[in-house]
Every structure is written in structure tokens, then in C-alpha cells.
Amino acid sequence: xxxxxxxxxxLLQGTLDMLVLRTLLYGPAHGHQIGKHIQRTTNDFLQMxxxxxxxxxxxxxxxxxxxxxxxxxxxxxxxFKYYRLTEKGRKQLxxxxxxxxxxxxxxxxxxxxxxxxx
Amino acid sequence: MRWGRxxxxxxxxxxxxRSDLDLEEEEQRENGASPAEARFAARRAFGNPALxxxxxxxxxxxxxxESFTSDVRYGLRGLCRTPLLTFMVVLALSVGMGLxxxxxxxxxxxxxxxxxxxxxxxxxxxxxxxxxxxxxAAQSSRxxxxxxxAIRTQAHSLRxxxxxxxxxxxxxxxxxxxxxxxxxxxxxxxxGMERTLMGxxxxxxxxQSGTETRVLVLSxxxxxxxxxxxxxxxxxxxxxxxxxxxxxGIAADSSANLIPGDVWMxxxxxxxxxxxxxxxxxxxxxxxxxxxxxxxxxxxxxxRAEIETILRQRDRFYLEQRTFTLDRKTSVxxxxxxxxxxxxxxTVAAGLMALVMGPLVLVLLLACTNVTMLFLSRSLxxxxxxxxxxxxxxxxxxLTRMLVIESLLAAFLxxxxxxxxxxxxxxxxxxxxxPQGQFSSAIYPDWKVFGFLACLVLVSAVLSSLAPARExxxxxxxxxxxxxxxxxxxxxxxxxxxxxxxxxxxxVLLAAAVLFARMPSTIEGIDPGFETRRLxxxxxxxxxxxxxxxxxxxxxxxxxxxxxxxxxxxxxAWASIAPFRFSPQQEVHLDNQSAGQxxxxxxxxxxxxxxxxxxxxxxxGRQFLNSDASAAGPANVAIVSQAFARTFWxxxxxxxxxxxxxxxxxxxxxxxxxxxxxxxxxxxDGPRLYTLRHSNSVDGxxxxxxxxxxxxxxxxxxxxxxxxDPTQVETPVTIRDFLETNATQIRALARIVxxxxxxxxxxxxxxIYAVLSFVINRRTREFGIQMMLGATRESIFRSVMKRxxxxxxxxLFCGLILAFPAAWSFARMTKRGxxxxxxxxxxxxxxAAIILLVVSICAMALPGLRATRVDPMQALRNE
Numbered sequence: 003x004x005x006x007x008x009x010x011x012x013l014l015q016g017t018l019d020m021l022v023l024r025t026l027l028y029g030p031a032h033g034h035q036i037g038k039h040i041q042r043t044t045n046d047f048l049q050m051x052x053x054x055x056x057x058x059x060x061x062x063x064x065x066x067x068x069x070x071x072x073x074x075x076x077x078x079x080x081x082f083k084y085y086r087l088t089e090k091g092r093k094q095l096x097x098x099x100x101x102x103x104x105x106x107x108x109x110x111x112x113x114x115x116x117x118x119x120x
Numbered sequence: 121m122r123w124g125r126x127x128x129x130x131x132x133x134x135x136x137x138r139s140d141l142d143l144e145e146e147e148q149r150e151n152g153a154s155p156a157e158a159r160f161a162a163r164r165a166f167g168n169p170a171l172x173x174x175x176x177x178x179x180x181x182x183x184x185x186e187s188f189t190s191d192v193r194y195g196l197r198g199l200c201r202t203p204l205l206t207f208m209v210v211l212a213l214s215v216g217m218g219l220x221x222x223x224x225x226x227x228x229x230x231x232x233x234x235x236x237x238x239x240x241x242x243x244x245x246x247x248x249x250x251x252x253x254x255x256x257a258a259q260s261s262r263x264x265x266x267x268x269x270a271i272r273t274q275a276h277s278l279r280x281x282x283x284x285x286x287x288x289x290x291x292x293x294x295x296x297x298x299x300x301x302x303x304x305x306x307x308x309x310x311x312g313m314e315r316t317l318m319g320x321x322x323x324x325x326x327x328q329s330g331t332e333t334r335v336l337v338l339s340x341x342x343x344x345x346x347x348x349x350x351x352x353x354x355x356x357x358x359x360x361x362x363x364x365x366x367x368x369g370i371a372a373d374s375s376a377n378l379i380p381g382d383v384w385m386x387x388x389x390x391x392x393x394x395x396x397x398x399x400x401x402x403x404x405x406x407x408x409x410x411x412x413x414x415x416x417x418x419x420x421x422x423x424r425a426e427i428e429t430i431l432r433q434r435d436r437f438y439l440e441q442r443t444f445t446l447d448r449k450t451s452v453x454x455x456x457x458x459x460x461x462x463x464x465x466x467t468v469a470a471g472l473m474a475l476v477m478g479p480l481v482l483v484l485l486l487a488c489t490n491v492t493m494l495f496l497s498r499s500l501x502x503x504x505x506x507x508x509x510x511x512x513x514x515x516x517x518x519l520t521r522m523l524v525i526e527s528l529l530a531a532f533l534x535x536x537x538x539x540x541x542x543x544x545x546x547x548x549x550x551x552x553x554x555p556q557g558q559f560s561s562a563i564y565p566d567w568k569v570f571g572f573l574a575c576l577v578l579v580s581a582v583l584s585s586l587a588p589a590r591e592x593x594x595x596x597x598x599x600x601x602x603x604x605x606x607x608x609x610x611x612x613x614x615x616x617x618x619x620x621x622x623x624x625x626x627x628v629l630l631a632a633a634v635l636f637a638r639m640p641s642t643i644e645g646i647d648p649g650f651e652t653r654r655l656x657x658x659x660x661x662x663x664x665x666x667x668x669x670x671x672x673x674x675x676x677x678x679x680x681x682x683x684x685x686x687x688x689x690x691x692x693a694w695a696s697i698a699p700f701r702f703s704p705q706q707e708v709h710l711d712n713q714s715a716g717q718x719x720x721x722x723x724x725x726x727x728x729x730x731x732x733x734x735x736x737x738x739x740x741g742r743q744f745l746n747s748d749a750s751a752a753g754p755a756n757v758a759i760v761s762q763a764f765a766r767t768f769w770x771x772x773x774x775x776x777x778x779x780x781x782x783x784x785x786x787x788x789x790x791x792x793x794x795x796x797x798x799x800x801x802x803x804x805d806g807p808r809l810y811t812l813r814h815s816n817s818v819d820g821x822x823x824x825x826x827x828x829x830x831x832x833x834x835x836x837x838x839x840x841x842x843x844x845d846p847t848q849v850e851t852p853v854t855i856r857d858f859l860e861t862n863a864t865q866i867r868a869l870a871r872i873v874x875x876x877x878x879x880x881x882x883x884x885x886x887x888i889y890a891v892l893s894f895v896i897n898r899r900t901r902e903f904g905i906q907m908m909l910g911a912t913r914e915s916i917f918r919s920v921m922k923r924x925x926x927x928x929x930x931x932l933f934c935g936l937i938l939a940f941p942a943a944w945s946f947a948r949m950t951k952r953g954x955x956x957x958x959x960x961x962x963x964x965x966x967x968a969a970i971i972l973l974v975v976s977i978c979a980m981a982l983p984g985l986r987a988t989r990v991d992p993m994q995a996l997r998n999e
Contacts, residue, residue: 053172082139082140
């Protein structure tokens, strides 16, 4: 059964969508690649749960932020379902990023107050 | 289209997940794991594919519907897997729902529906409410002829206004009274009765004032019952109140919901039924009921406002003309014509419906508990299955929904079957209650009935599935998966509680049945303290007008002379209070008390020979003498009942004492009469004061004491009355026959209550039996172990029965708690009635308790005996 990781529970609602969109900014990828990429870049800090990854991908597709297509992988002789960022998705990423930044700044200013504020 | 897309997406998702899983597996292998290890590791990392699929699918489908259909398929499979259980469930539910819907459709047609089936939306019934005018006008909802004409000619919002008056008639001089309507000629049109079965309706000129064409229309059911569907009836002459009338048509029953009359005549004939005294000329006579059809484009509120304006104008006109002694203020209520909206009948109808539907709802609840128990036993058997489903990742909410849908399917099936029952039941019930078939119109279920049925299906499905659903999840997952659950869990507090609930509910119904079943024999067996078999009441309708004081007295004198001349008649007596009818109370006080300090008593104005005619013994003092009454003024003597003497003077001697009545008459007590039981069946009357009736009084009831056979005398008395006044339509009847007629009516009602209680008890017993046999089956291993440890068969049987008896005791106790408030409110409702209903009649409860105790012990003993036959070796080997 799925491993219970603290990150999973701590992952903020809505962040996963942003992470997926950001990952796709490098170019089209399939589900397994996206999961692995997030896991690897965070040094295994965020262990991707397939249970939330696939619903997230399909949710993004439904909203029109990504499109999917079955394509043959360049290094293998096999078809994978590749997800590609749309123009709408790109805009959404900008919006989510700025929101997240505001959020992070706000949290940071409480947690690590700078000299002039204290 | 949609389905194809979902199927394709499903396959797509499957392919995606599989390819990613393969990729994961490959990576694990590259990291150096063995193929088998790699597969497990990949699956571990991947998680539960079924769950992922489920969650992903939830994103892109309208998930509810898809899972709903799969739940329905699952439910159908579940029901088919256990056909016997499904059969029992559907049977119990369809009996419960069929009874409810069947009776409800009767009540619906009788109380809730407008009287017409043709365009009921435009039908309105007009109820004027009066303030002032005449005594009792506040209770009247009828119009006088002038007001009716004003509405008919002035109201633009109405396209057709009809009026009618209901009267009693004596048809063909038979020994019975029939009901008839005097109607305007558009009555049939307004009530949507558009076609006759034969002949015609009234012609417009037959309702012109001044015409007295004596014609009549018969209702279809009346024609079938009374005239054996005589095909030659149209054109024949029938005699009403000994006057000839020509039949012009037969009105078909099918067009109206409830036909209030059997015989219709033009309302212009009203004077002929009132000694020639025309109500058309008398603005003080409010005699016409009115109904109308709304004109296209007008609402009921428009019509109400318009009619009220017209009647207010009439009020002003009457005020200017000084027609009435009191100023009249009129307001108007318009209804759809159903009984439940009739302002005068509203509370009674609602009360009656509650009274009838209450026990029925109990029966349905019993059926639901039965089904709950059956589902509960199945949910215990299915724990393994449910554990596997939970382990595979099904959510508890989803599983609950599956279980609810399963019982919803069963309830739905039962609902369809109960429609069949519901169509049969009304005619059966009506045949029991009304053997003569006077209630004619067919009962048609309409949207209200089907809506009611849908509610019942929903409620019973939810009620009967919640407990099993809850029970399904109360286990340890791992133990359940291993299939080694302890037998202790087989019997849960829920089943215990359900058995108690069943016993309690059937106890309430059984107590009601016992109460009703005993009532007829109580009524027939009572000794009211006066003669009943040789005493006949002669009902007379002598009102001023049409009678005058002089003509009324002359009528009474002539009638007395004729009756005394009949062979077998011993004596005549007059009284103001008829036995077993409502008797008003008034305050009577002693001469040394002031008004307000006395006690309530019924005051009966009687003729001098009342006591000998009724055979009420005089215990003390003397009778009334004719000389007491001969004085010019009202006689100032009185006789009191024992209860009266006890209330006012205790043990003292009342003779010679003086009492004062509300009209400030001082009366000297001359004697004490024995108490009677004439107000309520079998109950000693409260204080009663007998005063002497003035011999020239025009009101009062006439009683005849006779010696021989009652039937020919009743006929002879009726003939004598009708010879003097053919408009007298009621028939003489002995007190005894009156009681027996009452008992017969109650017996029919009791039969229906008994039937319902019977069904309730059968439901309860089968439920208890089923649960206990199931529980004992599950406890076989436990019994085996107990026997190995030295328990005897008797001790096992005793332990099973002890537990059962405890439940029966609790159930009966709860039943008592349920029954008391019901009985109390029922007794309060019938307080003014003649039926003696004691809320705390313990014999009723005892009989019901004993019946229930015996049958439930039988139901428990059978599975209990099976427990003793457990072979310990066999039971333990099954492990």
C-alpha cells in the first residue's frame, strides 16, 4: 500500500498543480517522468504519490492547462502519454507562482522577521 | 455518445497507468532487483491502481451517475443471490406500503380531492362567513336566495355558479330515509357531470322561478342498487314524500369523485318540501350551498375579492332596508371543494386522517423493522465480503451508498407490487364498511397517491438500510478477512433493540384492536337502566316555520291520538334529551347559593308519564302528576337523579328542597329517580334534573312504549306520521335497534383494525423468529463449547428463553409507554361522544399483552429448541 510520508500530508493544497505545471515548462513529459522529476529535484523530499498525481494531471487537462497525446518515447520503442503545457497553462503558472511567492513572503516575514521590523 | 467517450477514456487511463507501472518496474530492475522483487517494489511505489483509477475517473466524469448505475447493478446481483430473503423483504414492504397507499387513496378521494375530475383547477366552492345576522349564523356557510342571485348575475370572474340544498326524503314510501339534493339546473355542468347514462339532465326552464315541474335525476349507483338497473326507468313516476315525480335521467358516476346525493331535483321545488313555505322569498333563510367555475384568466383570489365585494354591497343594502334584526358582516372563503378545505370540517378531517393513518404508519414501520432485521442478518453473513471490499480500497461512504441502493431497489420493487395491492384494497375496505355499496365512486389513485407511495419507498428504504449499513462496518478488518469472527458479535444491541421495537409497536396495534373488538359487545350488552326493547323513538322534524306554534301543537295532538289508538301501544312520553345523543349541561344551584356556585347538570324536560314509559324506578318521593302541569305557568316541581342528589345534598334527603335553574326558575324537588346510563355507553350519567315539560311545548323527542312486535309497529307509526305530514322522513326505531346499528358499524371498523393488528403481529412474529433462528445458528459453536463444558440442554434452552422473556417484558413496557398517550388523546377526542373509551382500561392492555406474550414465546421457543439439539462434536468439528 502507499507509503505514508510526512510531505504528502504537508503538501499545501494547490501546490501540486503548480509543481506539475512548472515541470512541464521544460517540455512535454509523461506521468512517470513528472513524478520522478519532482522527486529527484527535491532530493526525494517530495515523494510523488501516484494516487494524487494522476487525478491532478486529469484535472489540469480538464481545465485546459495541459493537453495530452500518445507519443513514442525518443529513447524507447514504446508509446507514452505525454502532457504538454498550453498557453492557458503558462498563464496559470505565472498566476500561481506569484500567489505562492506572496504566500511564502508572508509566512517568511512572520517566521524570520527582519531587523527594522522588530 | 457520452458512454462511448467514457469507455474510451477508461481504456486510455488504464493504458497510461500500465505503461507507467511498467516503466517503474524497468527502473527497479535496472537498479539491480530481481524481476519478482522489481514487480513488488514497483507496485508498492505505485500504490493501489484501483483507487487511483477511481480517483482519476472522479475528475473527468459526472461521477455520481456512473457509480450509481454500477451500484444498481451490484444491488440487483445482491438481491438475486438471496432470492428467499429478497422475497421476504419485498413481501413485508409491499404489504406495509400497499395498506398505506390503499387506505390513503380512499382518504385522498374522500377528503383531499375536489369533487370533480373535469378541470378541477377552475372549480371553486363558496363559503360565506357571517358575523351578526341570526343566531348560529357564524356556523352557517350557506347563502340566501337573493345573495346567490346577486353572485350569479354580477360576478365576472365566474362563468357558472351552481347552488344546492341537501334534504332528506322518503322515496317510494319505503321504511327508510334517502338523501337528495335540490339543485340549480347548471349543477351537473359545474360539477363536471357532462353526460347522462340515460335520459337527460334538467332543462333550463325547469329551474325558472315559479315552475314546479316535478322531475328528478337519479345517480347511477342508486339506480343500480335500488332499481336493479331497470332499463325502463326513464319516464317512470316515483313518489317522494308521497308526491309523484318523473325520472328524466340517470347521471353517470364516473365523472365525479364523490357524489353527495342519490336523487337530484330542481331547486325551484324547495317549497314543496317545506309545506309550501318558499325560502326564495325569505332573505333570513340561508339555505343554498354554492360552487362555481372560474372564468378563463381569473384566479381564485380574484373571484374571492369580487364575491366579497358583492356580498358586502348586499350587507349594506340589507342594513338600509332594515331586513335583519342584527347587522350582517360577510366575508368569503373560496376552496377547491375538498373536505379538507371546508372551514367547518377541516379539523375533523385532519383528525380523522391522523387517526386512520397512525396505525397504518405503525404497520409500515413494523415492516421496515422486519426488513432491517433481515438485512442485518445478511450484513453479518456478508462481513467477509465487505471486509474484502474495504481492503481493496472502497470508501465507507461508497459502501454505505451501495447498501442503501440495494434496499432502495427492494423497496422500489415492493412499491410496484403495492400499487396492485393499493388498487384492490379500497374496494375491499369499502365493502366492509359499507356493505350496501352506497359509496359509489371508484377510487382513482392520482399524483398525490403516487407521491405518497414514492415517499414511503424512500423512507422505508432508508430506514431499513441504515442500521444494517452501520452494522456492516463495526468489525475488525483483519479478523473479518480471516473469516474467524467471534460468535459474540452475532447478536448485537441493534437486533435486541429492534425486537423490542417490534414488540412495542405490535402491542399498540393489538391493544387498539382489542379495544375496538370489544366495543360492539359492550354496546349490546349494556343495561342503561331503562327499557330499550319495548321503547321506540319517533323522530319528528317540527320547526317553526314552516310550522306555526298552533299548527305544531295541533300536529302533536293529532299524532298522539293516532299513536295511542294503535294496537300494542302502551304509553307515550316526551323528553328533551334523547338517549345516547349529546346532552347539553347547564348550571343548577341551590336557593341559598348565588349563580356560579352550583354544579353542572343536564336538564331533561319530560312529560308526566316519562318515568313509567321508560321504566325508570322512582326511589323516593312521588311521580309527576298531570295536575302539576295543569297550572297556567311553568310547573315548579322537579325530580332529581341519584347522582344529582348525591352531588347537591350528599346523604341528605332532597325531597322538599329547592333548586334554581339558569332561567331563574325555583323548583321544589318532589322525588328521586334511579340513575341511568343514557349519555355514554355503560357509564352512569352525571347529575340530571327532570323538569316537567309544558304540554303546549312544540319541541322535544317523542317516545312510544309498546307491548308486541317492534317491526310492524314501527311501520304503523311511520304511516301515521306521514299521513299527517308527508315531509316527515325519519323512521321510528327502538332504542335497542339503535344500539345494535351502532354496534354493527363499530364491528365493521373493528374488523379493519383487527386485520391491521393481525398483520402487525404476523410481521412482528416472523421478524422475531427470523432473527432468533439466525442468531442461534451463529451461536452453534458457542453452544457446542458450553455443552462440552457441562451445560445441559435444559440450561441452554433456559438461557435462550430467559433472554427472550426479558426482551418481551421490555417490549411490552415500551408498548405501554407508546399506547398511553395515544389512548389518552383518543379518549380526549371522543370525550363528548357516546363511546366509552378509558385511556387506562387495564383489561384491554392485559388481553393484548397476553396474546403477544403467547405468540412471541412460541416464536422464540422454536429456535430455542433448535439450540438444544446442537451436537457438540459436530459443532466443534465445523471449526
